Amino acid sequence: MPLLYILVLGLLLSHTPRCCSSAPARDTLTEGQVLAVGNKLVSTNGKFALGFFQPAASTVSKSRNSTGSSWYLGIWFNKIPVFTVVWVANREEPIPHLNMNSTKLKFSSDGKLVIVTNRADAVTESLVWSTHIVNRTQSSSINTSTSSVVVLLNSGNLALKVTDSPSSDLLLWQSFDYPTDVGLPGAKLGRNKVTGFSRPFISKKSLIDLGLGSYGMEVENTSGIVLKRRNNPVVKYLIYATSGSSSLIPMLKSLLDLDPRTKGLNKFKCCGLPIYDNLGSAGGIVAFRHTDLVRATKSFSEKLGGGGFGSVYKGVFNDSTSIAVKRLDGARQGEKQFRAEVSSIGLIQHINLVKLIGFCCEGDHRLLVYEYMLNGSLDGHLFKTSNGNVAVLNWNIRYQIALGVARGLSYLHQGCRKCIIHCDIKPENILLDASFVPKVADFGLAAFVGRDFSRILTSFRGTVGYLAPEWLTGVAITPKVDVYGFGMVLFEIISGRRNSSPETSYNTSSKNSDQNIDYFPVQAISKLHGGDLKSLVDPRLHGVFNLEEAETVCKVACWCIQDNEFDRPTMGEVVRVLEGQQDIDVPPMPRLLAAITEQSGAATSM
Structure with missing residues (x-):
């Protein structure tokens, strides 16, 4: 076997939860047979398997013998490399690792399918889980010569049947009647109005603990299909009103249209739509109705800000969860x-990127719902000094903001499956949470309005100071346009003011009354070469800052705004420099800044 194949096989095995496929593949378990650890049932089409397993997260977080992790009986996709469970029997009764040698799935004397084990110091078998036989009244009339079998069907449904009966293969129980957090085609979601029996989907607590989570999806007689908190059923996040069985089809279609490959903790899936135990965390996407967002935002009355892609409004859910709703302009x-597009953005998760909670797509309405950032955007803390409620950011916070933004952009450029170019890096798109952790907003939104130059350039009017020269020359756009914009933001973090301002610099006095524009990047690189950095830093800090860090930030900023994109560093290199893992030289004066300097000198000498 080629070495490459061996290495790939080793990687796949190392990330697969503990379950064994050594037993012969079969789809049926009959009375008298047992299914133990190391055995499994496989559907005839090979798509699904049933057996005992350990959750994926526990196998990588524990030691090699995994003595501290628990086991479950479940059904998983048998042919895909990523171990994905679609049904779990004993969600509330995980089996300790030490008991697995004595644990088995078998038939009880009354024909039920049961999981039994010998717990520590126990003489007799202990019942872990059992099927609930719905058709017991019918099966009681069957003669004693009949037998029960359980079959893993090609649909992924585990069916308990009676064979050789007058009614031929009488169905006593099926896993489709007891869904967990994944809905397969053919699975049931609903409530029996006569018996009151309900079939809800319930999220798991985590990838390690498969117990019942905080969120459930079920059918209500008055509301339709709802997603709600289990511990507070009044709080409902997602409602699909239903007037009949046919109205379920559009809902399922909308769920299936989303990308089913999302990974993360606390996952809740319904036909491929990932919804998470913690709303909005780890990339979970919720489809909102437009009326719900109108209500949450009080008819879009509180505007937080706006930009080339649309305006942002504050909203509040019924459970007092604050959100930020962006109405997109020009989404074609x-x-x-x-x-x-929403699904692909929902897959992107990083501590320095704003989380996307959900979306609305009704008629001409295109809205995105984000987590709300308590401290607003960076520009409000750097420039709006007239607001007495905004404190001046100290140097340590500014440096951590610079580093966090660099990490977020590096992830977009190099950490995602497909490189994402932000295209509009500026302080307004850098948000700060309650701890002033920076989060880049509006990433990937260029995809919603298109990539053609005319549209993009039109949307960027008003923030031209952050545009790289490539935007004006018509060449292909690369991640280096974000590097350029980031460099311009670094200058503003250092100075605490706009790079281009009609005001005179805080630190210099102009001898020319006609000099109304003071371009800070020209000052910065000139004073960097002259060794006079102290006068560049925001005077509101009163000299309390780290001079070495200030020099590093200034050097990085000057490298980022070089005219030739090939002279600019990658965001990964910027991160290493700011983290102190890589040295950086004094950058040359960009040609554009040199031209501005010459013009300024000529004007002064006249």
Whole structure:
């Protein structure tokens, strides 16, 4: 076997939860047979398998013998490399690792399918889980010569049947009646109005603990299909009103249109739509109705800000969760394309990127719902000094903001499956949470309005000071346009003012009364070469800052705004420099800044 194949096989095995496929593949378990650890049932089409397993996260977080992790009986996709469970029997009764040698799935004397184990110091078997036989009244009339079998069907449904009966394969129980957090085609979601029996989807607590989580999806007689908190059923996040069984189809179609490959903790899936135990965390996407967002934002009355892609409004859910809702301008895609874009953005998770909670796509309405950032945007803390409620950011916070933004952009450029170019880096798109951790906002939104130059350039009017020269020359756009914009933001973090300002610099006095514009990057690189950095830093800090860090930030900023994109560093290199892992030289004067300096000198000498 080629070495490359061996290495790939080793990687796959090392990330697969503990379950064994050594037993012969079969789809049926009959009375008298047992299924133990190391055995599994496989559907005839090979797509699904049933057996005992350990959750994926526990196998990588524990030691090699995994003595501290628990086991479950479940059904998983058998042919895909990523171990994905679609049904779990004993969610509330995980089996300790030490008991697995004595644990088995078998038939009880009354024909039920049961999981039994010998717990420590126990003489007799202990019942872990059992099927609930719905058709017991029918099966009681069957003669004693009949037998029960359990079959893993090609649909992923585990069916308990009676064979050789007058009614031929009488169905006594099926896993489709007891869904967990994944809905397969053919699975049931609903409530029996006569018996009151309900079939809800319930999220798992985590990838390690598969117990019942905080969120459930079920059918209510008055509301339709709802997603709500289990411990507070009044709080409902997602409602699909239903007037009949046919109205379920559009809802399922909208769920299936989203990308099913999302990974993360606390996952809740319904036909491929990932919704998470913690709303909005780890990339979970919720489809909101437009009326719900109108209500949450009080008809979009509280505007937080705006930009080339649309305006942002504050909203509040019924459970007092604050959100930020962006109404997109110029989003030209159809519904399917928009949902695909939303799904791809929902996959992107990083501590320095704003989380996308959900979206709305109804008629001409295109809205995105984000987590709300308590401390607003960076520009409000750097420039709006007239607001007495905004404290001046100290140097340590400024440096951590610079580093956090660099990490977020590096992830977009190099950490995602497909490189994402932000295209509009500026302080307004850098948000700060309650601890002043920076989070880049509006990443990937260029995809919603299109990549053609005319549209992009039109949307960027008013923030031209952050545009790289490539935007004006018509060449292909690369991640280096974000590097350029980041460099301009670094200058403003240092000075605490706009790079281009009609005001005179805080630190210099102009001898020319006609000099109304003071371009800070020209000052910065000139004083960097002259060794006079102290006068560059925001005077509101009163000299309390780290001079070495200030020099590093200034050097990085000057390298980032070099005219030739090939002379600029990558965001990964910027991160290493700011983290102190890589040295940086004094940058040359960019040609554009040199030209501005010459013009300024000529004007002064006249």
